[in-house]
Amino acid sequence: MSAATPSTARRVSARVGAISESATLAVDAKAKALKAAGRPVIGFGAGEPDFPTPxxxxxxxxxxxxxxxxxxxxxxxxxxxxxxxxxxxxxxxxxxxxxxxxxxxxxxxxxxxxxxxxxxxxxxxxxxxxxxxxxxxxxxxxxxxxxxxxxxxxxxxxxxxxxxxxxxxxxxxxxxxxxxxxxxxxxxxxxxxxxxxxxxxxxxxxxxxxxxxxxxxxxxxxxxxxxxxxxxxxxxxxxxxxxxxxxxxxxxxxxxxxxxxxxxxxxxxxxxxxxxxxxxxxxxxxxxxxxxxGNLDAVAEMRVAFDRRRQTIVRMLNEIDGVVCPEPEGAFYVYPSVKALLGKEIRGKRPQDSVELAALILDEVEVAVVPGEAFGTPGYLRLSYALGDEDLVEGISRVQKLLAEATD
Missing domain, CATH: 3.40.640.10 (Type I PLP-dependent aspartate aminotransferase-like (Major domain))
Structure with a gap:
């Protein structure tokens, strides 16, 4: 076998080439791009408070x-x-x-x-x-x-x-x-x-x-x-x-x-x-x-808002048949199981994993979520509730309506 030439040798090192793109940033970037294109996308992808810096x-x-x-x-x-x-x-x-x-x-x-x-x-x-x-x-x-x-x-x-x-x-x-x-x-x-x-x-x-x-x-x-x-x-x-x-x-x-x-x-x-x-x-x-x-007054105000959103999103997700959402005690994420929805028909498609389900949710109701595969556990979705109250309710309402169509 002939030695590799500059044109055939590996262009990217094995070490860096093996790195996966940040799934959360990728979802957030896609949601922002779609929104910039005029689509009413609501993003639950990035863990980023919607508040301005104090x-x-x-x-x-x-x-x-x-x-x-x-x-x-x-x-x-x-x-x-x-x-x-x-x-x-x-x-x-x-x-x-x-x-x-x-x-x-x-x-x-x-x-x-x-x-x-x-x-x-x-x-x-x-x-x-x-x-x-x-x-x-x-x-x-x-x-x-x-x-x-x-x-x-x-x-x-x-x-x-x-x-x-x-x-x-x-x-x-x-x-x-x-x-x-x-x-x-x-x-x-x-x-x-x-x-x-x-x-x-x-x-x-x-x-x-x-x-x-x-x-x-x-x-x-x-x-x-x-x-x-x-x-x-x-x-x-x-x-x-x-x-x-x-x-x-x-x-x-x-x-x-x-x-x-x-x-x-x-x-x-x-x-x-x-x-x-x-x-x-x-x-x-x-x-x-x-x-x-400084003091933690501004932090306390944000935490009150996050807590309110936490309770709202957990309640709304648990109203969906096939979704099990434990109540988180910290941070600003929920991590519901959607295993019971996999394989069911939703608008002519049967998502087999949470990657396909997340793609379906984005395509059909323009809501961006991150599949559990990104976090090492397929069959789940991660949603950040660090976004405005109105967007949160609107986004989860869209997901509720979509997933209510799931049939065997």
Whole structure:
């Protein structure tokens, strides 16, 4: 066989070529494109608050634009004043005391997740990933050389995995367990007792834990957020916290997240970032400083609206024959099972999986939802209720009418 020539050799590396497009962003992009073309599409795809960023945060950014101090390079690991504010915010909100040297400011939560995995994983290391999972987790693990190992929970347990399930998935190659509460895509929230039990299991087996706390302030009813390293000090030397301003302060486009972890890991991740992107935009960092330093009044107002929408969407979805929608306790997503609808005839088609059902819903009633395949569990749909009340009711009403036509 002749050697490959430049024209026949692989054009895209195997590592990057294996990455799947973000399903949630793809659905959101398609919905926006259709809407721009004049179609009355209602999108439940992206996890993005419909509220504007609070005025005091925007004003801080405007002032930063006029300050020459922020027109220059700043430390790759983050503005010192922002890192200090993140330390104070973490103590205030999580009762977790850390030092500024344990903080790395990143370009959003996605960069934080990738850099955290890249800093601790060697090729072949396994990461236990509870499913349903956010689409970025397994891709970040693979990019960092790791192997995601899925542990699936369903609606019968409120989408929460047990220590027994985690133990069954553990092997001699397991290095990290991913812990997310409140969860994207399900809205599941672990109790303090279950959180501590999972942490103690990790300590017992010498595992790292990466815990994503981005939805910490979005919990409802009697549910309470629990920060794992705060309740289990023994874990702190092998725990990495990922967080950011996107969801709490309606700042998805500002792109500011952070890592909190052991000093050596944070230093390694900072070195990586110094070559990948250098510092986060200074204007965005100043905005984040205003956000985390301020009170939580604006957050509380948004949470009231999310809670109202949560109750509405759960009620309306459960009115549909064949749909089972548990009530989420956190974040701003519902994750209903639609297994009973698969294979049924709807307007001349018989969707065999949730990908086909989501496509049918978009084509027939112009409502964009994300199929469960994107989150590792076929047979479900994820809908974000971080959109206006009127759009929410109109969109789910369209879905109700469509799915009411399902026949054997």
């Amino acid at each position: 005025d005091y945060i925007v004003q801080a950014a405007i002032e930063a634009c006029s300050n020459p101090k922020y027109h220059r390079y700043t430390p790759a690991g983050g503005l010192p004043e922002l890192k200090a504010a993140i330390v104070a915010k973490t103590l205030r909100d999580s009762n977790y005391e850390v030092d500024a040297s344990q903080v790395l400011v990143t370009n959003g939560g996605k960069q934080a997740i990738y850099e955290a995995f890249a800093a601790i994983l060697d090729p072949g290391d396994e990461v236990i990933v509870p499913a349903p999972y956010w689409t970025t987790y397994p891709e970040s693990i693979r990019l960092a050389g790791g192997v995601p190992v899925e542990v699936v929970a369903d609606e019968t347990t409120g989408y929460r995995v047990s220590v027994e399930q985690l133990e069954a998935a553990r092997t001699e190659r397991t290095k990290v367990v991913l812990f997310v509460s409140p969860s994207n895509p399900t809205g599941a929230v672990y109790s303090a007792e279950d959180t501590e039990a999972i942490g103690r299991w990790a300590v017992e087996h010498g595992l790292w834990v990466l815990t994503d706390e981005i939805y910490e302030h979005l919990v409802y009813g009697d549910a309470k957020f629990t920060s794992l390293p705060a309740v289990l000090p023994e874990l702190r030397d092998k725990c990495i916290v990922v967080n950011g301003v996107a969801k709490t302060y309606a700042m998805t486009g500002w792109r500011v997240g952070w890592i909190i972890g052991p000093k050596d890991v944070v230093k390694a991740a900072t070195n990586l970032q110094s070559h990948a992107t250098s510092n986060v935009s200074n204007v965005a960092q100043v905005a984040a400083l205003a956000a985390v330093s």
